[in-house]
Amino acid sequence: MSTQLEMAMDTMIRIFHRYSCKEGDRFKLNKGELKMFLQRELTDFLSVSPRCSLVDKIMQDLDANKDNEVDFNEFVVMVAALTIACNDYFVEQLKKKGTER
Amino acid sequence: MSTQLEMAMDTMIRIFHRYSCKEGDRFKLNKGELKMFLQRELTDFLSVSPRCSLVDKIMQDLDANKDNEVDFNEFVVMVAALTIACNDYFVEQLKKKGTER
Numbered sequence: 001m002s003t004q005l006e007m008a009m010d011t012m013i014r015i016f017h018r019y020s021c022k023e024g025d026r027f028k029l030n031k032g033e034l035k036m037f038l039q040r041e042l043t044d045f046l047s048v049s050p051r052c053s054l055v056d057k058i059m060q061d062l063d064a065n066k067d068n069e070v071d072f073n074e075f076v077v078m079v080a081a082l083t084i085a086c087n088d089y090f091v092e093q094l095k096k097k098g099t100e101r
Numbered sequence: 102m103s104t105q106l107e108m109a110m111d112t113m114i115r116i117f118h119r120y121s122c123k124e125g126d127r128f129k130l131n132k133g134e135l136k137m138f139l140q141r142e143l144t145d146f147l148s149v150s151p152r153c154s155l156v157d158k159i160m161q162d163l164d165a166n167k168d169n170e171v172d173f174n175e176f177v178v179m180v181a182a183l184t185i186a187c188n189d190y191f192v193e194q195l196k197k198k199g200t201e202r
């Protein structure tokens with residue numbers, strides 16, 4: 001049986017491909033696929049409005065090789081950066097609690 | 102309710118802290134904690150033997166800032182690299198299947 005961490009890694013792979021296969025290159029997210037992904041999968045973390053400018057901004061930030069698409073490596077970098085930001089917040093709260101005692 | 106991706110991110114954070122809090126700096130994995138983490142959480146991906154030399158090697162590779170501990174950022178880089186390797190394998194298999202048709 002897989003561990004929780006292995007299932008989390010599997011989830012990242014499956015979710016990327018769920019969106020990347022919708023149109024165009026099936027191994028990359030284009031702007032429409034990225035927008036749909038952000039709206040449906042990161043609702044708690046990002047309050048993503050349907051404004052095109054915001055999706056454009058995120059695409060520009062993620063698209064390291066400037067092909068106007070997000071590949072799996074670029075996608076994982078985004079998930080990693082968001083997870084690190086969440087962890088920083090979590091640790092900060094824990095440390096605050098510690099000093100309140 | 103959280104999405105699957107958000108739950109996967111939460112899993113990464115919780116698992117890191119489950120091991121990092123065991124001894125020493127509670128926000129970092131020392132060698133003993135890293136070894137326990139590898140043996141228990143990455144059984145499918147890595148066939149981790151209890152040999153110290155292998156844990157030493159992984160610690161050296163992960164420990165970017167050379168403090169002999171693995172912090173959360175270094176941990177996420179490892180999970181990201183493993184996930185990318187798994188995805189590469191998955192995509193290769195998919196492409197092979199495509200050419201067999």
